[in-house]
Structure formats: structure tokens, C-alpha cells
Amino acid sequence: MEKKPIIRVRNMVAKYGENTILQDINADFYPQQVTVILGSSGCGKTTLLKNILRLYQPESGSIEMFGVETMGMEETAFEALLGRMGMLFQNGALLNSLPVYDNIAIPLEQHTCLPPEIIRRIIEVKLNLVNLSHAINMLPSELSGGMRKRAALARAIALDPEILFCDEPSSGLDPLTSAAMDNLILKLKNQLKMSIVIVTHELASIHRIADRIIFLDQGKAVFSGTLQEAMNCNIPAVLTFFEVGKF
Ligand SMILES: Nc1ncnc2c1ncn2[C@@H]1O[C@H](COP(=O)(O)OP(=O)(O)O)[C@@H](O)[C@H]1O
Numbered sequence: 001m002e003k004k005p006i007i008r009v010r011n012m013v014a015k016y017g018e019n020t021i022l023q024d025i026n027a028d029f030y031p032q033q034v035t036v037i038l039g040s041s042g043c044g045k046t047t048l049l050k051n052i053l054r055l056y057q058p059e060s061g062s063i064e065m066f067g068v069e070t071m072g073m074e075e076t077a078f079e080a081l082l083g084r085m086g087m088l089f090q091n092g093a094l095l096n097s098l099p100v101y102d103n104i105a106i107p108l109e110q111h112t113c114l115p116p117e118i119i120r121r122i123i124e125v126k127l128n129l130v131n132l133s134h135a136i137n138m139l140p141s142e143l144s145g146g147m148r149k150r151a152a153l154a155r156a157i158a159l160d161p162e163i164l165f166c167d168e169p170s171s172g173l174d175p176l177t178s179a180a181m182d183n184l185i186l187k188l189k190n191q192l193k194m195s196i197v198i199v200t201h202e203l204a205s206i207h208r209i210a211d212r213i214i215f216l217d218q219g220k221a222v223f224s225g226t227l228q229e230a231m232n233c234n235i236p237a238v239l240t241f242f243e244v245g246k247f
């Protein structure tokens with residue numbers, strides 16, 4: 001690979017209590033690429049994202065981000081790194097009592113000291129980027145599923161992250177809305193030069209957006225490589241996915 005990874009995971013073990021979910025994970029995520037994490041339901045994809053983001057503390061191993069080892073790093077130092085990352089959670093996780101505007105304002109008010117008029121401008125720019133300018137004053141309950149995902153995406157990119165993590169961004173969306181979401185993700189990669197890590201099951205999406213694939217099976221990363229390599233590999237679980245496409 002020509003570039004240095006922006007995230008480099010080595011021998012990472014992730015547990016919930018005594019229950020080991022991920023063993024000895026090795027994975028590289030490259031700058032300005034879309035890396036798709038694949039694997040059957042419950043295999044630990046969300047767990048991998050959450051351990052990389054330290055929402056849970058990995059049991060052991062090494063996670064380098066931006067060339068810096070993050071395991072054992074102090075909370076405050078890690079928080080500075082977190083400011084360079086955005087996360088689109090599986091359920092969108094918008095606050096239902098707040099309009100779209102205020103939802104996107106949250107990270108800007110928490111992590112910057114920008115004056116209100118600049119914050120407003122940033123929110124307008126991000127909403128325009130996700131084609132949601134008209135919904136600025138709407139409540140999440142007034143939005144369709146696709147609009148909610150886009151609002152959550154606008155919030156995830158409010159601080160111009162260098163890495164964006166998306167957990168099943170098209171789940172529950174119809175094929176057209178899902179394709180629009182993919183186009184947005186490609187726009188973030190190509191225009192804003194973001195590195196993107198995505199969990200998705202949608203074969204159509206994978207073919208549209210994936211530069212690289214990391215395939216989890218039984219707690220291990222059994223494959224990592226390009227989409228082309230994935231389709232030509234000889235790992236049964238990977239081939240089953242690409243031939244059958246369903247879990
Ligand atoms: N907070 C948690 N506490 C305990 N077990 C969990 C927790 N979150 C997930 N798990 C378990 O860890 C395994 C992997 O979950 P998850 O990472 O959500 O899978 P995926 O995202 O691949 O569907 C599952 O068996 C799940 O039940």
C-alpha cells in the first residue's frame with residue numbers, strides 16, 4: 001500500500017466482561033479511502049468501532065491513530081484526537097426534543113468557542129452539503145428516515161473530522177435513499193478528503209463506495225484488502241457474502 005495507515009490496529013482484543021468478542025484484530029485504515037467493515041450480525045463490527053473510539057476500552061493490543069499510539073493515552077490527550085473524528089451512530093442518535101439546528105450545534109458549542117453567527121454559518125453549510133437546508137428548524141420526529149440519517153451525518157461532520165465512522169448508515173433506507181447516502185459519503189471522501197470507515201451489509205453500497213474491505217468472522221479479521229481482492233479470495237465466509245449477499 002502506498003500510503004501510511006491513518007488508523008493501525010494490532011492484536012487488539014475486545015471484551016464485554018468475561019466475554020471475548022474480538023481476538024487479535026489486525027486492521028489498517030488508509031487516508032482518503034472508504035474502508036467497509038463486513039461480517040455477520042453480532043460478530044463485533046460495532047464493537048470494533050467503539051473500541052477504536054474508546055467508547056469501550058480495548059482489553060489489549062495497539063491502536064495507532066494519526067501515527068500516535070492511543071492505548072494507555074491519557075483521557076485529555078485522547079479527547080484532542082477525538083476532535084479529529086466524527087461518528088454517525090447506528091440509530092442516528094439525534095435528540096428528539098431539539099430541532100435539527102440545535103442538534104448540529106451541540107458539537108460546535110461543546111468543542112469550540114466560536115461565536116453564534118459563525119456556528120450558524122457552519123450549520124447552514126453542513127446542512128447544504130447533506131441537502132437538508134429546508135429542514136433546519138424541523139424536529140427529528142418530522143423527518144423521514146433518510147432525512148434523519150442526513151441530519152445525523154451533518155452533525156457528525158460539524159467539526160470537519162479527518163476520519164468519519166458510520167455504523168450502518170443505510171440500514172432501514174429504501175434503495176434510492178440508500179444510494180443518495182452513498183453519494184454523500186463519496187462526496188465527503190472526494191471533496192472534503194475524509195477517510196471513512198463504514199459498517200454496512202448492503203452489497204450495492206459496498207460496490208459503490210468500498211475501496212477496502214475488512215471482514216470479521218468469529219472474532220477475527222479474516223480478510224483485509226481491496227474489494228477486488230475480496231471477491232477473488234478463497235476465504236469461505238467472504239465468498240459466501242459476495243455470492244449470496246445475505247446473512
Ligand atoms: N454493551 C455490551 N455489553 C455486552 N455485550 C455486548 C454489548 N454490546 C454488544 N455486545 C455483544 O457483543 C457481540 C458483538 O456485538 P456488536 O459489536 O454489536 O455486533 P455487530 O455490530 O457486528 O452486529 C454480540 O454478541 C453482542 O450481544
Ligand SMILES: [Mg+2]
Nearest residue numbers: 045046047090
Ligand atoms: Mg452493529
